[in-house]
Amino acid sequence: MLRDIQQAACAERFHRRGTERQKRLSSLSSLMSGAPVDPSAIEPVARQQERARLLAQASPVPPPTDLRDGRRILEAVVGRDDRLPRSFLPLGSRTADAVCRVATFTDMGELSLGTGFAVARGLILTNNHVLPNHTAAARGQVEFGFWSSALDAQHSRLALALDPDRFFLTDVRLDFTLVSLERRASDVAHEIFGAIDLLPQSGKALVGEAVNVIQHGGGGAQTVSLRDNVVVDVFDDWIHYTSDTDEGASGAPVLNDQWQLAALHHAAFEYPAANGSRIVVNEGARISSITSALARLLS
Secondary structure, eight states, rough: OOOHHHHHHHHHHHHHHHHHHHHHHHHHHHHHOOOOOOGGGTHHHHHHHHHHHHHHHSSSSSSOOOOHHHHHHHHHHHHOOOOOTTTTTHHHHHHHHHHEEEEOOTTTEEEEEEEEEETTTEEEETTTTTTHHHHHHHHHHEOOOOOOGGGGGGOOOOOEEETTTTTTTEEETTTTEEEOOOOHHHHHHHHHHHHOOOOOSOOOOOTTOOOOEEEEEGGGGEEEEOOOOOOEETTTTTTOOOOOTTTTTOOOEEETTOOOOOOOOOOOOEEOOSSSSSEEEEEEEEEHHHHHHHHHHHH
């Protein structure tokens, strides 16, 4: 299965990055303890500066620290202060509106479920292994507003067909598919549910930063994995983070605390920790890499 291939590739990358990942996390721990650590050993200066710019842009008031300084940037986004502005909740709710369950049928007639989200008027982003080709998309539909399994909440659900004849683009390596909704529903869906912007800049989530995942895990009602999810590595086209995800979460948006889209979730695997417990590691394709691929494929 395509999902199994992606999980195996995720595990290989995680193990290959072990030494470099541990160096970065150790440097971050030392910096947060007050040791004189060069912040560029944790994140490149360009990514630090872009994160500072995005943070200032999203904040209703200027941050209280000098965000031109790498140490202060990392302290601002990695510090474990769980107090967030009240706007975090309504902004998160509005972002979650744009997330949908994706359903299609395999060639064997089996139901296949995943997560997706609107990124522009009439366009849905999900994983290649959720909608691998034109045929799977033509069989598919998305369901917005599936927030509760309770019978009294069913009125909020809206199922819409996909129309790959209007637009369909997929990439196996980065594991993404961008596909159009049926024409007659595109405007209505956008007005009701909105979209999550694809920001091309690199620097939306730094090593050590908390991220949030909105998903239809197990193909069920929408759930949100909030903040107890830490970025442990960012490299090449990928971001690794700890989070609670489930089968069916494939295609979920991975977002920072300003609800800016950092990655497209696509794989997870468990590995044994030194204390005998098992740790879930997740991998997402970086949005900066996806936007670059889209630019190449559409040029």
